[in-house]
Amino acid sequence: MVSFFTTPLKKLIIISGPTGAGKTNIAIQLALFFQTEIISADSRQIYKGLEIGTAQPDADQLKLVPHHLISSHDITVNYNAGQFEKDALEILERIFNHKNIAIVCGGTGLYIDALLYSMDDLPFSDPALRTELNQLYRDNGLNYLQSQIEERDPDFAGASDMKNSQRLIRALEVCIISGLPYSSLKKGVKASRDFEFKYYAILPDRAELYNRINQRTLDMIEKGFVTEAQKMFPFRDQNALRTVGYKELFDFFDGKLSMEKTIELIQQHTRNYAKRQITWLNRNKDVIFLNPENAFDIIKEQNQA
């Protein structure tokens, strides 16, 4: 029964979409319009020192609107989706204390899903165990991981990730920590959130998107991306630096690539990344796709009180 005294739910507006679609600007415009704050959902913009290469909002933009989880972590930190879920919920609660609308902006689909739909209560990864499993994989190959999984979690063994060492290692890790099969712990039950959301994806047409990506790469170089990457060179083994742009520039520093080839590869790999993001968004029926041109107006209309 609908009550007159039901307090209206707080609302979360998600601005996602592939890299280079123009999310940042739209999110800032919306934040200004709704007088609220932005939580970034980007697995790489979270790191300090990657300002140019991950296209973080610049100083002026950051002054316009309060941002969260931008340049907030040291590059030696191993951040992850589970942590993001916790952090984002916490920040969101603070924002909702005095605002009715909050904005999440970012292209890391897994992080957004974690926030919106929650993750099962699986154990976090244990660094020591993770290192050990990585070592075992290096020494004994994929076959070893596969046979371990077949033993501990036959149901998972039927899944399609049997050639994916990364997923195999995580599954094994969960089996070992919990003493239970990984697949038995994946309940797939969505936690209920005390806010409602609108999940938008900014999506230019493919040719336009690729043009933007190519141009933006050139702009980054112009802004000093090479110098920024040089500073990060000593940290190349950190997960934070397993990132499009930095990887290619590291090869350039190693003398493996010409600058021309480096730029070409950065553009190409960024396009590949964008395509994967689109694939991710496509399968989610909550996602509302919008053109960059009219996205702001439509979102404004759909969310005005």
Add this chain to the structure above:
RNA sequence: GGUCGGGUGGCCGAGCGGUUAGGCAGAGGUCUGCAAAACCUUGUACAGCGGUUCGAUUCCGCUCUCGACCU
């Protein structure tokens, strides 16, 4: 003009008388704590024309073409 090498799918690149090279790109896809990551699916191409052969991308000849060297 002569000699010697080469010409393989959008690109790189093996190979061989009869069997799928492979990689990259492109396209599509997977996705529960590394996600800008990791992984999966997808391409019948051998310069052209003749010849040899049961069979030629692979052998021979010619043509075209690229490169190197010589005159």
